[in-house]
Amino acid sequence: MIVVKSNKQGIAIFGLLFGAICWGIIWYPYRLMQEAGVSGVASSFYTYLIAVAIGCVIFARQWPYVFKQPKIILLLAVVAGWTNLSYVLAVIDGEVMRVMLLFYLSPLWTLILAHFWLKERADIKAVTVIAVSLTGAFIMLWQPGALPLPNNTAEWMALSSGIGFALTNVITRKSTNLSIPAKSMAVWLGVIFMALAFMPFQPLSFPSPGFFSLLNWLVMICIALLLMAATLLVQYGITHIPVTRASVIFLFELVVAAIASYYLAGEKMAVHEWIGGGFIVAAALYAARLENAK
Numbered sequence: 001m002i003v004v005k006s007n008k009q010g011i012a013i014f015g016l017l018f019g020a021i022c023w024g025i026i027w028y029p030y031r032l033m034q035e036a037g038v039s040g041v042a043s044s045f046y047t048y049l050i051a052v053a054i055g056c057v058i059f060a061r062q063w064p065y066v067f068k069q070p071k072i073i074l075l076l077a078v079v080a081g082w083t084n085l086s087y088v089l090a091v092i093d094g095e096v097m098r099v100m101l102l103f104y105l106s107p108l109w110t111l112i113l114a115h116f117w118l119k120e121r122a123d124i125k126a127v128t129v130i131a132v133s134l135t136g137a138f139i140m141l142w143q144p145g146a147l148p149l150p151n152n153t154a155e156w157m158a159l160s161s162g163i164g165f166a167l168t169n170v171i172t173r174k175s176t177n178l179s180i181p182a183k184s185m186a187v188w189l190g191v192i193f194m195a196l197a198f199m200p201f202q203p204l205s206f207p208s209p210g211f212f213s214l215l216n217w218l219v220m221i222c223i224a225l226l227l228m229a230a231t232l233l234v235q236y237g238i239t240h241i242p243v244t245r246a247s248v249i250f251l252f253e254l255v256v257a258a259i260a261s262y263y264l265a266g267e268k269m270a271v272h273e274w275i276g277g278g279f280i281v282a283a284a285l286y287a288a289r290l291e292n293a294k
Contacts, residue, residue, distance in 0.1 A: 012240035015233030016249040022230040024100075024108045024256025026088060027091035028264050029223050036216060039204040040092040043220065044085050045195035046212075050224035051188045059181040072175045073186050081190020083164030085198070094154025097269050100254055101277040102141060102150065102158035107287035108133035109166035115223035117170055136279025139272055180235045187231060228273040251281060 033043040090099045111126045141148040150156045173184070199206050212220070234250075241249070254277075261267040269277070 007238050012237040013249060015237035016241065017252060018167040019230040019234035019237070020250050020253035021256050022226050024253045025099065025260045026226065027088075027096055027257075028260065029219050030088055030092050031265075033216070033219060034092055037204065038207055038212075038216070040089045041085070041195050041198045041202050042204070042206050043223075044088050045199070045229065046209075047220045047223045048084075048191040048195070050221055051228050052192065054228060054261060055181075055185055055188060059185065062179070062181050062185075066179045069182055070175060070177065071182040072171060073178060073182060076168065076171050076178070076183065077186040077190035077193070078176065079164050079190070079191070080168045080187040081194040083161050083168055084187060084191045085194045085276065086161040086164065088162060090153075090154045090157035094152065094158060095267050095269075096257050096265065097254070097267065097277070098140070098155060098273065100257050101273075102137070102155055102281050103165070103282050104160040104254070104280050105133055105137060105140055105159065105186065106162040106165045107167075107284045109163045110169050111287065113166055113170045125286075129283050132279055132286070136276045136281075136283060138276070139279060140276025142276075171252065183235065184228075184231050188227075204291045251284065254281065 030040055030043055034040060087099075087103065090103075108130055110131055113124070138148045141150065143151075150159055172178075178186075237249075258269075
């Protein structure tokens with residue numbers, strides 16, 4: 001029994017680390033696709049379409065239960081779809097670390113949504129998380145002669161992605177009867193439908209399948225496989241690792257992103273951005289501690 005538990009813990013930790021690494025570098029192949037003339041919306045559509053196609057085969061036994069899922073899965077698909085698509089668009093066009101840190105404001109939005117939707121009481125500890133998060137955002141976004149707000153569309157996308165992630169967490173709390181395959185397919189299908197909705201507003205034309213070279217298809221297949229593996233492994237990890245520990249492990253994403261953005265894109269953060277980011281990370285860790293104490 002001890003060996004089995006140890007194996008589950010090891011797989012769970014690996015799953016969280018894999019997810020952190022994946023989301024810390026996934027922006028780079030998407031940027032390569034954009035440089036090849038394929039917008040983030042189009043590349044997201046195709047990569048998640050590949051993920052759904054593979055998922056339909058892997059989860060073939062789940063098909064009899066497709067129409068027996070609770071209606072809240074539709075809301076999960078829309079919200080999670082927006083969360084993933086807006087995150088991809090943000091990291092393609094924005095500075096990677098600023099995007100990541102704005103996304104990591106999600107514990108702030110989770111507490112607010114839980115208070116008003118789930119009627120969870122916001123005590124002094126929750127208010128502390130909100131205050132620290134907002135302080136970090138204020139410091140990071142501060143610039144002389146302007147309001148401390150996101151600088152561009154990419155940063156607004158990152159902020160909205162964090163809000164979407166928080167809403168996804170709250171929806172998940174209300175739908176604990178959903179299986180991992182059901183949640184995974186809902187996320188992937190949600191991205192596809194969101195991408196379809198965004199396509200008419202893209203400056204780049206939507207490419208047909210014949211537009212892509214063999215290398216383009218290989219890149220998209222690799223992205224799809226990474227996204228699938230990250231989704232499934234992270235959900236497994238969260239299931240078998242306490243929330244506090246999982247959150248600490250998953251913050252490794254920021255380390256991966258910082259190294260990757262420096263060496264692959266030559267991006268550097270200013271001192272005040274590092275300080276503000278430190279406040280946001282501290283708030284995220286404290287929020288996870290509160291969650292684990294419930």
